[in-house]
Amino acid sequence: MRSLKIIGVHEEKGRIYTNNMIRGKRVYDEDLVHRGPAEYREWNPKRSKIGAYICQEVNDIFIREGSTVLYLGVANGTTASHLSDIIGDEGMLFGLDFAFRPMIDFVFLSEERSNLAPIFADAGKVEEFADKIPKEVDVIVQDVAQRNQAEIFIKNVKKYLKSGGFGLLSVKARSIDIKKHPKQVFKEIREQIEREFNIIDFRSLEPFEKDHMMIVIKKK
């Protein structure tokens, strides 16, 4: 097991892992592996956009030990659980979703992991969850399958991301416009985001996710 440049993420034989925060406990059906005194949880890039992004050989996902993270579209917390391993006891991840079924899972997960907080709300209605998160967060992660996903991201970054903070937006071409070619959709989204923020990375999540891109921004 070797540590990657990405803080808190480890690699062995092409598979990636995080240090399990709660020993012996699985979150989904991932493998637990033991190396010396440490226990690692395998991070499946097919089930996690951030996992797929890491497997594109990037150098940083901008999430640190102690980070506060706002995660829009947290679903049942598969990805959030690995971010929870990374941010550790001093960090906090606020996970937001509007579908009750995955949110039930995420509430249970939040009760187990002391750095996860659940919010049952619509990511597009930024005023409605203002009292449930801190005034500013270090990182915003978004993975929602809505048509106006770029607009939702821009609103949240403007309102909640600290100056100098990072935003990771996973773009799903097919939920934006099924009639357009994905390349065209990506180009339009990229231009829309570029008008507002500095894009520091933009790359495809193939082969783990079809027609998906990750856009990373830094707020001035």
Add this chain to the structure above:
Amino acid sequence: MNLQDLRKKDIIAAKADISASLGIDNYIIQMVAHIEDLDSVLNKLVKRFRDWYELVMPELSRAHHDHSEFIKLAVDMTRKEGSMGRAYTHEDLAGLEVLRSEIAHLYVVKDEQIGRLEGLMEREYPNTCALAGGLLAAKLIRIAGSMKKFMIMPASTVQTLGAEKALFRHLRSGAKSPKYGLLLAHPYVAEGENKGKNARSMADKIALAAKVDYFKGDFVGDKLKESLR
């Protein structure tokens, strides 16, 4: 407020918010899914039963294609003269009979559950039921996700609900657009001279009825139904 206090507050709020968001539609959707489960389980059990029963009397199985009718008649497991089957002993046939009676019971359960669902739908959404029938109306709500989402849909969307695969193929590649989806289950569409046309006018009335139901308007289902003639 420190992060830990905020988290504890969020957990309590999320629980209350989830609870408050649940409505009768969630219950209806589960019930429809359950009835569809029963259909697929029954299908699987009946297929095995036919295979098994054909050792005894293949002629009876082949003469009755309707599953539930066949299951009732198959209570007779004595080999008839000239049959291709074999006369197994009463004792040997016990296992086959257990399967038959369980299937027969499941058909009864399915009918009862459909009756309960239709009663529930009738109470909640009488106008939509008058047009589509309770079971079909419930299936439409299931695809939409809730009555609110269904009610917002234009008639053209209602018309092709359940044919999403064909619809998206049409949008992507310019293949022919689907004329109907789930609405084909309704006799007005299925038995119509022009199915596409009937699906279009039926979808139009269902979309109206759903709006009336959602906003708790007066009963106009009979008038809407009359206008389809």
